[in-house]
Amino acid sequence: MTGTFGIAAIFAVWGIGWFINTRIAKARGKGLGLIAAIIFGLTLLLMWELAVIALEVSRVLLPPPSAIAARFATSTDILWADFLQTFKGVVMGYMLGCGAAFLTAIAIDRSDFLKAGLLPIGNLVAALPIVGIAPIMVMWYGFDWHSKAAVVIVMCFFPMLVNTVEGLQAADKMQKDLMRTYAASYWQSLLKLRLPAAGPFIFNGLKICSTLALIGAIVAEFFGTPIVGMGFRISTEVGRMNVDMVWAEITVAAIAGSAFYGLVALIERRATFWHPSQR
Amino acid sequence: MTRLLSILTIVIAIIVIWYAGAARMNAQWEYDQAERADKTVTFMEILPNTMAQERPILPAPHQVAEELWKTTVEKKVTSKRSLLYHTWITFNATFLGFIFGAGLGILLAVGIVHNRAMDMSVMPWVIASQTIPVLALAPMMIVVLNALNMEGVVAKAMISTYLSFFAVVVGMVKGLRSPDAMQLDLMRTYNASGWQAFWRLRLPSSLPFLFPSLKIAAAASLIGAVVAEMTLSQDGGLGARLLNGSYYGQTMMIWAALIGASVLAGVLVAAVGLTGQITLKRMGFTR
Known part of the structure; x- marks a missing residue:
């Protein structure tokens, strides 16, 4: 159950990130490129975190970004x-x-x-x-x-x-x-x-x-x-x-x-x- | 002709420096041996010996050549001690990684050229991905991919893919954007759809940019495969030979593996270059 829910959440995050970026891409202005890149990066990190939790990936294989940050x-x-x-x-x-x-x-x-x-x-x-x-x-x-x-x-x-x-x-x-x-x-x-x-x-x-x-x-x-x-x-x-x-x-x-x-x-x-x- | 002559000069200079280096670096061992036997020797006396040591610090070129001959011609290809056997293993991983990397690179480039959002968000990360020393990732990626029950060759190819896709993305984006506004306008006056403009104009005009990138990708792919084999050494391959050579102090083995890798790199790059030349010629780019 958490699996399906998690996968849905992953797609939702992807969709939101993509939606914001297409909006940004249509607008024109200085520094927007940087914002789009940062949003894309954050989306990936969030998806990684969710995927590890939802699919119950062993920490030995792929730790979630939060664990890496804590270790850091x-x-x-x-x-x-x-x-x-x-x-x-x-x-x-x-x-x-x-x-x-x-x-x-x-x-x-x-x-x-x-x-x-x-x-x-x-x-x-x-x-x-x-x-x-x-x-x-x-x-x-x-x-x-x-x-x-x-x-x-x-x-x-x-x-x-x-x-x-x-x-x-x-x-x-x-x-x-x-x-x-x-x-x-x-x-x-x-x-x-x-x-x-x-x-x-x-x-x-x-x-x-x-x-x-x-x-x-x-x-x-x-x-x-x-x-x-x-x-x-x-x-x-x-x-x-x-x-x-x-x-x-x-x-x-x-x-x-x-x-x-x-x-x-x-x-x-x-x-x-x-x-x-x-x- | 002069070009050939000057290349030859440099090659000879390198070999001379190599011999001088071998004599210098291996001399210490000979001096130690002589001292142990309570003899004093001059440099000229030990000079021949420095070229024929069992485990030299720097083997002389002819020793490496001998080792190459022994491990390629005198051993059966299927033998684990044959350099050709290991080169074949490395080639498999390299080739697979190269195909994956080229495919991924081309797909990403097409996406980046056709979608502004993707251009803005993906491109910076493609560039950033290469400042991460991916070779440092290799040991871990291989552990992970092994746990996912992937074949060794696929795991190694993944590393190669990561190293090789970047050059293809950059070259291909440049290439797909190379048709000028006039040509794109012409496509529009023909009422060509986006796909038609892509297949008939953008893709063909990107090829002169694609092939140099593919050359770089082939070389990068080989580096990835060799480093991956250092971690996944039980499967063999040139990287495993390097590692074993360094563990057992077999310098000749290391040098032979290095030369093998260099020849493989040369052949791969030349093959891609030749394919590029033939393709571009048939498409009418060169005249």
């Missing part, structure tokens, strides 16, 4: 420690990987020969399952965050390299000619014309790498960590059937991942405000 609230200290451990690897690897790729791109940019060879290889490597090097890196650099940073470096390097090299070619021929008529040196034209013109491409690479970095670090932690870290917590708590803790950890990962991406996007908006896609 009671274990913030563990989550915070895990977050710090994982993010040490993410941030170090991200900065070193993207930085190295950026410098390499500028170095090989002067040689057409190297560019012609590196781009196809870079594109190929970007398609490879690089997370697979995680066990090797853990073997080489030990269990602490250094091995995670190493995985992140390798994962970030090629997407960033390909994007930066492409970006450095983005300046118009006309603009380059103008620099030449100004008798600008290589460095002047690089700093004043070509790097700013490469901005949108560079930020595209940075954005791709920001999600890759988190994935790399968490997967690397499956292969061995000190007893702290998000990947470690997820794999052990799955084994102990504490699924609500796993979901709390995933919530942290989602928030951290979105915040990281959002931060890069925000810097992009500030730095490349002149580009058509930002207006």
